Amino acid sequence: MMKSSRSVPGFVVCILCSIACLSEAAAREDTTVTNKPTPVIIFDTDMGNDIDDALAQVMAHRASAARRIQFPLVTSSNASPWAVPGIQAILKYYKQDSVEVGGCAATIGLAHGAFTQKIAEEMHLPASEARDAVKLLRKVLHEQKDGSVRVVVTGFSTNLAILLETVANHEGDAIPLSGKALIRQKVEFLSMMAGDSERP
Numbered sequence: 001m002m003k004s005s006r007s008v009p010g011f012v013v014c015i016l017c018s019i020a021c022l023s024e025a026a027a028r029e030d031t032t033v034t035n036k037p038t039p040v041i042i043f044d045t046d047m048g049n050d051i052d053d054a055l056a057q058v059m060a061h062r063a064s065a066a067r068r069i070q071f072p073l074v075t076s077s078n079a080s081p082w083a084v085p086g087i088q089a090i091l092k093y094y095k096q097d098s099v100e101v102g103g104c105a106a107t108i109g110l111a112h113g114a115f116t117q118k119i120a121e122e123m124h125l126p127a128s129e130a131r132d133a134v135k136l137l138r139k140v141l142h143e144q145k146d147g148s149v150r151v152v153v154t155g156f157s158t159n160l161a162i163l164l165e166t167v168a169n170h171e172g173d174a175i176p177l178s179g180k181a182l183i184r185q186k187v188e189f190l191s192m193m194a195g196d197s198e199r200p
Helices: 012-028 052-065 083-093 114-122 133-143 158-165 179-186
Strands: 003-007 040-045 070-076 100-103 149-153 187-193
Touching: 040 052, 040 133, 052 070, 052 083, 070 083, 070 133, 083 100, 083 114, 100 133, 133 158, 133 179, 158 179, 179 187
Parallel strands: 003 187, 040 070, 040 149, 070 100, 149 187
Antiparallel strands: none
């Protein structure tokens, strides 16, 4: 059963704690004894104007390099044309080119990119679009073992909301599960930066 962690909006502390808790928990698991699958982290971020989400992405890269987690996908909920190149700049710096990157699945919300533009330009990456985040989320979730995925959302919930609305064989992807069914089957843990709905 998927568990959910909701926290009052914050910046560095909240984001880093989300990644740190997941990666440290993965580090303590002895998969050779328990036969549990190595945790898979999917990171959905609105990285654009500042460094907090970038630090969270770096922590995931380090945990992946130490083989504590698998890190197959980063998706952006920021519609800025510099959001994806900024994410790719960090991937390039850490030589993590195998990690897929999905662009925001909708144009709603803010489109900010001062920080991501700067680091993208320093890595000689132009402004660009990327594959639709929701299509990649469906693909990557479908490829994982049941109950192995931990999703970390540190920005808008745009991509996750659209994923939940997808049906089986979404746009001909041949995946026989709806978005809700994929999450129910594949996702073990969800960590979100979000408000408190009981005390708005």
